Amino acid sequence: MKLLKIIPDKTTVPFTKYRWHALALTAISFVVAIALLVKPGLNLGVDFRGGITIEVEDTAPVDLGQVRGAIGALNLGSYKVQEFGAPNIIVVIVDPANIVNAQGGAGEEAGSEADEALQAASTQVQDALRQTLGEDITFRNRSVVGPTVSGELVNRGVMAVVFATGLMLVYIWIRFQWQWGVGAVMGVVHDSIITVGIYALLQLEFNLATIAAILTVIGYSVNDTVVFYDRIRENLQKYKKMPLAELIDLSLNETLTRTIVTGGTTLITLLALVFFGGEVLRGFAIMITLGIIIGTYSSLFVASPFLLLTGVKRDAGAGAQAAAQTP
Amino acid sequence: MLQFRPWQLFLILGVVVLGAIFAAPNIVSKEKLATLPGFVPKTHINLGLDLQGGSYLRLGVDTEKVITDRLTSIRQEIQRAMRPSGNRERIVLEGQPSLNAEGVITVRVRDAADVEEAAKRVRDITRGGVLAATARPYTVSVNGERIQVEMTPEAKRTYATEALGDSIEVVRRRIDPSGTKEVSIQPQGVDRIIVQVPGDNDPEALKQLINRTGQLSFHRADLSVNPAEAEAGLLPPNRMLVPMAASEGGGAMVLYEEAEVTGDMVEQASAGLNSDGAGFQINFTFDSRGARRFSDYTRENVGEIFAIVLDNEIISAPRIQSPITGGSGRITGNFTPEEASRIATLIRSGALPAPLTVQDQRSVGADLGADSVRAGTIALLSGFAAVIVFMVLTYGRFGVYANIALFCNIIIIAGFLSVINATLTLPGIAGIVLVIGMAVDANVLIFERIREELAAGKAPIQATELGFSKAFSAILDSNFTTFGAAFVMLMLGVGPVRGFAVTLAVGVCSSVFSAILITRLLAGGWLLKKRPASINL
Numbered sequence: 019m020k021l022l023k024i025i026p027d028k029t030t031v032p033f034t035k036y037r038w039h040a041l042a043l044t045a046i047s048f049v050v051a052i053a054l055l056v057k058p059g060l061n062l063g064v065d066f067r068g069g070i071t072i073e074v075e076d077t078a079p080v081d082l083g084q085v086r087g088a089i090g091a092l093n094l095g096s097y098k099v100q101e102f103g104a105p106n107i108i109v110v111i112v113d114p115a116n117i118v119n120a121q122g123g124a125g126e127e128a129g130s131e132a133d134e135a136l137q138a139a140s141t142q143v144q145d146a147l148r149q150t151l152g153e154d155i156t157f158r159n160r161s162v163v164g165p166t167v168s169g170e171l172v173n174r175g176v177m178a179v180v181f182a183t184g185l186m187l188v189y190i191w192i193r194f195q196w197q198w199g200v201g202a203v204m205g206v207v208h209d210s211i212i213t214v215g216i217y218a219l220l221q222l223e224f225n226l227a228t229i230a231a232i233l234t235v236i237g238y239s240v241n242d243t244v245v246f247y248d249r250i251r252e253n254l255q256k257y258k259k260m261p262l263a264e265l266i267d268l269s270l271n272e273t274l275t276r277t278i279v280t281g282g283t284t285l286i287t288l289l290a291l292v293f294f295g296g297e298v299l300r301g302f303a304i305m306i307t308l309g310i311i312i313g314t315y316s317s318l319f320v321a322s323p324f325l326l327l328t329g330v331k332r333d334a335g336a337g338a339q340a341a342a343q344t345p
Numbered sequence: 346m347l348q349f350r351p352w353q354l355f356l357i358l359g360v361v362v363l364g365a366i367f368a369a370p371n372i373v374s375k376e377k378l379a380t381l382p383g384f385v386p387k388t389h390i391n392l393g394l395d396l397q398g399g400s401y402l403r404l405g406v407d408t409e410k411v412i413t414d415r416l417t418s419i420r421q422e423i424q425r426a427m428r429p430s431g432n433r434e435r436i437v438l439e440g441q442p443s444l445n446a447e448g449v450i451t452v453r454v455r456d457a458a459d460v461e462e463a464a465k466r467v468r469d470i471t472r473g474g475v476l477a478a479t480a481r482p483y484t485v486s487v488n489g490e491r492i493q494v495e496m497t498p499e500a501k502r503t504y505a506t507e508a509l510g511d512s513i514e515v516v517r518r519r520i521d522p523s524g525t526k527e528v529s530i531q532p533q534g535v536d537r538i539i540v541q542v543p544g545d546n547d548p549e550a551l552k553q554l555i556n557r558t559g560q561l562s563f564h565r566a567d568l569s570v571n572p573a574e575a576e577a578g579l580l581p582p583n584r585m586l587v588p589m590a591a592s593e594g595g596g597a598m599v600l601y602e603e604a605e606v607t608g609d610m611v612e613q614a615s616a617g618l619n620s621d622g623a624g625f626q627i628n629f630t631f632d633s634r635g636a637r638r639f640s641d642y643t644r645e646n647v648g649e650i651f652a653i654v655l656d657n658e659i660i661s662a663p664r665i666q667s668p669i670t671g672g673s674g675r676i677t678g679n680f681t682p683e684e685a686s687r688i689a690t691l692i693r694s695g696a697l698p699a700p701l702t703v704q705d706q707r708s709v710g711a712d713l714g715a716d717s718v719r720a721g722t723i724a725l726l727s728g729f730a731a732v733i734v735f736m737v738l739t740y741g742r743f744g745v746y747a748n749i750a751l752f753c754n755i756i757i758i759a760g761f762l763s764v765i766n767a768t769l770t771l772p773g774i775a776g777i778v779l780v781i782g783m784a785v786d787a788n789v790l791i792f793e794r795i796r797e798e799l800a801a802g803k804a805p806i807q808a809t810e811l812g813f814s815k816a817f818s819a820i821l822d823s824n825f826t827t828f829g830a831a832f833v834m835l836m837l838g839v840g841p842v843r844g845f846a847v848t849l850a851v852g853v854c855s856s857v858f859s860a861i862l863i864t865r866l867l868a869g870g871w872l873l874k875k876r877p878a879s880i881n882l
Binding site (some may be wrong): 190242252282286287 | 549552786829842
């Protein structure tokens, strides 16, 4: 059987030659991503924003205008009514700002009163939906997240990303040298900012699952980076005199098939999730799919060429040598 | 390198077989499982609420209020202790003892000569309590004519912990009185409760059962005071103005503050048809103490009105027709069957030590859950199939070995998740699908290495050996970083993130095991047996 050749033997892509182009591209996407975060900003989901999200299925297509009228009449503040996947399924989102602000004050007392007010509002919304659409509707999904919880979730989410990044920095620092750790973290920062920027651009709902998506992308991207670093370290031992840029290019090309095959199998499964995984997982799966591509790009064009910037100790510390020699 | 010692072989196969044994209960129905003998493993993977449908509530317990209630009652006791009784003389205070926002009770004694005796009485009252054996729950300090009482931090913690435990018990009795449902009610942190009720249910009904304190008491009514005047501020001492339930026609009534009988003396309560009128009623039975008190009270007050108060609302205000001595009674009113049964449940389950607030509520319909399971399964199977085809096309025979390893990997993951009785959520399925894609990475690294070694002119067996050993450091480092990300999600994540992290972490570990050992076993076995001159890779 003739096996699939992903790329021809002796491929030599001059990755490091493009490092300035890559840097420019990275800089531009950073600026764009940050601009997008300012306006239109992230479309925060119910987890982080707090509030009410109710998904309803009716037996017949739903008249959105009628539902909007009914929810608007409750005077709960800003709200959205949208179709969700099918004409007989809608999702009602009520922003909690008005309900929460109506409680006034701050502190724990006001928080728990706002939690209660929100629960009462969700009962009102459900009653209104039953009145408008009839008793035969089914509530597919109901989330009512009070301000106490949403604040906490934001903290935890940010902490998770920061902590994961720190952990990787330390691990790579120990296994390689600090320059490599910084390079890998540059890649992580690149991936996180661009991923979040895409969320703002596409106005995808940013929720708890998004944090999981970002962490997965970070994990995958560092995974790639480490494979490259491992090969660069090995080649540093092998070719003592080769210029660093040439050596990095050689290492990236040597591992290129692996990069493409692993990226390929991961993307295949992710696409299966995107197309067959259902409405609930779609946003999450799309995000990881884009993230894997971004992560691979950052490993090739950001994290690895970054070593040229910081330089590496060729007669590396004993620790790094010992690590490179362990099978 | 390619050769395995018998015990190594045994270990590798053992892990796979154990994985299969522990994963097996998942494909056997629950009824069938119950009939099997005891040594058969029965733990299986649970479906999360998002897959089987159900409700999740996070409740906040107001532990501050428990402590404030406690301090308020201590303050009242101190006040009473200064009154004359038996051979004790009155101690005159400067105003009433006060309780400030920081939880400090201040008692001012008018006559400096009385301070010592007053402090002794205060100490007598504040001794004991929950921490009696080990430490004093309160600190009492004397400063001139002023005595200050403060609760110690340990006592506060103990009261808070007790309140949390008691709340969980009460919530359990309300949601699952028969103890038959698969309801999970767990504490989280120091002042939160997580309630998870699987299956199709109405979270609104759950909330109605939980968000009432359930404080029941019987009071003597004071009809000499007009409610309207009382509202205007003309309330005599030791009286309170309590609103009437809508079913009782609304309005309000003035009652004596002191309760004749309280809800904790009620033993049993149930809803029933009103024996002489429309609607439903609640029948209840007192314990012996309550029965005695109620019988004394009704005997002395025939013809008077008394009020039954539930959570600061009069739900019934009957006239005592004749002494009620049997220890049982009924609460009549124009109740609907739902109301009557809810009130009966509230009374039966006892009062919550502190009000509960619903902070987070998620509920998924069973339909949506079933849809998600179907979609997740299709994604899993199609992803798996695509990877298998891709690996065979790219690596031929070695790709088949990698696929066998991948299959073993899935069995090991399923087995491990079953042993720890893990809960599989939709993000968890996504984690497994992703692991399938990433699991082959270790094999890809190895195979690419072997290709390089072959290209460098090494013989098949030697090239394979070198491929495995040289790829090892990259495999270890790269998987550690993914595991690290999963670990952070597990530690810091909540809800859906944790479900995803568990499968990702388990998957990374088992994929390193199966990709390195199982593939090596298969590839090595073939090479050593056939000793081919060249391999198609």
